[in-house]
Amino acid sequence: MTEYYHDQIKRINESSVLAYLNTLKPFFYWIEKKSSYKGAIVQWNGEPKGVKEAVRQYLIQEMHCKVRGRENHEGIYMTSKSSKTVQLFLAAIKGFYRSMLRMKMYPYENPLVDLEWEDNYGELPGARQNRPRMPQAAGTEEPLSFRGRTDSYFKVINEEWVPEIIGDWDLPYRIYHAGSLENWRLRDEVISRFMFETGARISEILELTVGDYRKRSDIHELAAINKGSFKKRIKFIRISPETLKLLIRYVNTERRQSAPNQVKFQDLPDSAPLFLSTRGTAYTYSAFYSNWTRVTISAGIKLNPHKARHWFVTSILRGIYENASSGADIESKKKQLIEYMKWRDPETLTVYEHYYDEQKFRDLHEQMQENYLKREKAYLKSVKNGSTPEQLNKEPTELVEILTSDDSEWLTDFYEGMND
Template identity: 40%
Template sequence: MVNRYYCVKCPKTIKSSYELLVFDQKNDPFMPLTEYYADCVKRYSANTAKSYLNRLMEFFTWVGVAKTNQLLEMKWDSNPEMVRVAVEYYLMDELRCKVAAEDSYLYVNLTRKSPLTVKSFLSAIKSFYKFACRARIYKFANPLIDIQSVINSVYLDKSGERPDAPRMPEISGTEEPISYRKITDSYFKMGASEWEPHIINDRYLPDRVLEAGHAVGWTLREKIATLMLFETGARVSEVVELLIGDYRKAKRETEAMTFSKRSYGKRVKYIQFSPNTAKLLKHYINHERIKYTTGSKQLNDLNDNDPIFVTSRGTGLKREAWFYHWNKAMKYNGLKLNPHKARHWFVTTRMKMIYERAKDESEFHRYKEQLIVYMKWRPQDTVKAYEHYFNQEESRLIQLEMHEQMKHTQHEYIKNKTNYVKNYLLITIYIPPNNNY
């Protein structure tokens, strides 16, 4: 039986500044929630305060179980990134939500299995850390706030009709009304009531994105990461936060081991990319990467825990930092596209190939289940039912065929693009001579 966080009302015979005490899984007083509830009842109705407390006790109970199983190292006062990871996993694993990455925040979509308390939980956890920051018992900024949304709301175009003059109030009737909705500052933003996959059937999409990146001066790092997103179907963090050991320990030079949403950092799946991208990746590690790191170490000399992709300061590249380069390219070229769409494009392309390749229904289902296992999709029961005949090598061959098709499409795109710098996309398949790979 799992020990849970719980609360006890203070007996009337005892004088205390707290209406109730919250205890953790070890039956020790948990003062952060105790003090939060005391503050909460002053700001909200009694029902809301108790509802928020219940949601938070459920969350911290789940965190305690995850820590016991060595799946998560989060504490209530961990840094914002660790708190966000814990909340994300809780939303997916416990509350059965779909969580998709956007520009600088995560989009939360309910499913048929999601409880009605999801919105209440997100409000509660944001309220808790707002209190903790205000009370100075949490030393970081509120992890449930999306800083970029705050910045964007500050810099919205609020200029008036008269040049070089402050905007008149709306009641004056002399200004056009500002047509924008209030932008929520939440890091986890609620989406539609039911999640549906996106179908993206533009075969030139990878080339359009690379073209946009070229226009804004993407380095080899951004180009390789983009190629890997489209070729592997992986999430942004699963690509840009790869470690040297993830690549070096893989079975083939066209593969890398990586984590998934539910693996809590454990490397539980492989991703497969094209031979050309593998050559570019080695070239980046052995040449471009060295410019920003100390020691001038090449692939064979680096430690397994060293990041593959690094910033200009030599630190490991993170998803949030990589978004800046992606968004810059998309804005310049007028493409309304977040990098998660590369994953949808990959699935759409693979499914189309499966339909074209399968000779009968049995073969179609086998190919489909290979894709499910590769993507590490749920439901797990469905995956396990087919794993006994899953042929990983066959799946690799299908994906290699897809990479060849992408290469052919790329050349076709260059050929048909009259006002395009033809030498650009060729860099994705060109490796300088005399390099020993």
């Protein structure tokens, strides 16, 4: 695993390597204890057929998938109990054996690769080695026809990428409060605020430089890279005045104390990292994640840093619907959000909109339930008194007004749908 880490860190970013390690560790523990092939425990460096069987068993027993054999590969079908990390695990284990082959630590062919794929598609231009592609709906990849295919021996058949929706509106403040109780460094507070206020990925925040702040004319904005932009600053992020004050304080105190050269901000080169470790080096994801985990555990929350991005989008969308003056205004603001997030596929936003529609229905349903409860109490009271109040025999006008106030046409369609 250590050799795998050092091989992969030269090819992909640290946060991805750590994610792969975290999903591989339980597999290698399991393979030593519970795997079976030809009546024996499977060894990680054993023949490909044994490794494939161990992975197949793990997918079924531990990740609750259904596996169906197909020509030259096996299809993975997700179930309601399936782990959300199936794709991550498959990418990690395939990458692990690629590293072992590269370092000549595994004497066979890669057991996680469909050998027929290389013959058919291996020479297509643009294939990206050692890195899994996000689906088109994620908004991070330009679609090419061959990208729907994969060289994996285990192919997920029915997975649909869906971003996580974070509807806890107080989530950032719970994190900030827990951080203050844990006496976190000002640097980590600033970074956490950047995450929730900008919607940027943690990797994009950690790669900010002094020059990124200087490039923008607005004092609350910084230029930033985007996933797949090859380090080019193609977007900007925007922070609040309060976070700007904290950033200035950090630069003038903690950062300056940690920096190898004790110079003022205006004398720093554009290439200088904005966030530094206590040793004066660029602050890494693994170092931040360690501090982040300590704070979230203190808050009683299990939260990956990337979920702050989902919280941001959910919150922005809610604000758009609640404050827009018209349908055209909503559409205009949605386009602005898509441009700000730099999504390549605008359909990414529809998943969040679906959540918001569900939330609106929950609010409507709660109102209906409150009216039902009032009516029930009034009825029971009348029965107890031996009479039925006249108003109980009338139509529940308050409830009807709730249902029809926004869109009577929707209500008509709803009733017609009940007959289908």
